[in-house]
Amino acid sequence: MDGHDSEDPKQSTADMSAFVQNLLQQMQSRFQTMSDSIVTKIDEMGSRINELESSINELKTEMGMEGSPSPMQQSKPAADEVKQDEGSA
Numbered sequence: 001m002d003g004h005d006s007e008d009p010k011q012s013t014a015d016m017s018a019f020v021q022n023l024l025q026q027m028q029s030r031f032q033t034m035s036d037s038i039v040t041k042i043d044e045m046g047s048r049i050n051e052l053e054s055s056i057n058e059l060k061t062e063m064g065m066e067g068s069p070s071p072m073q074q075s076k077p078a079a080d081e082v083k084q085d086e087g088s089a
Helices: 002-066 071-088
Strands: none
């Protein structure tokens, strides 16, 4: 019976080692899958940002060609209104 007991802890240790190694391999595989997914999404976001910048620049160009007032010019009358309000107070 002592011989059987001495082999049992060795087998238990081997089983535990195999279990831990398998678990670590599964975790590494899942981590790699998540990492790949994150990198793909970041690349997609970068492409979308580039498209958005391009669209914004196109809109700016179109607005400049049509002679539309810039946002800075539109804010100037508001500053004049503030001065008028201060004078009446």
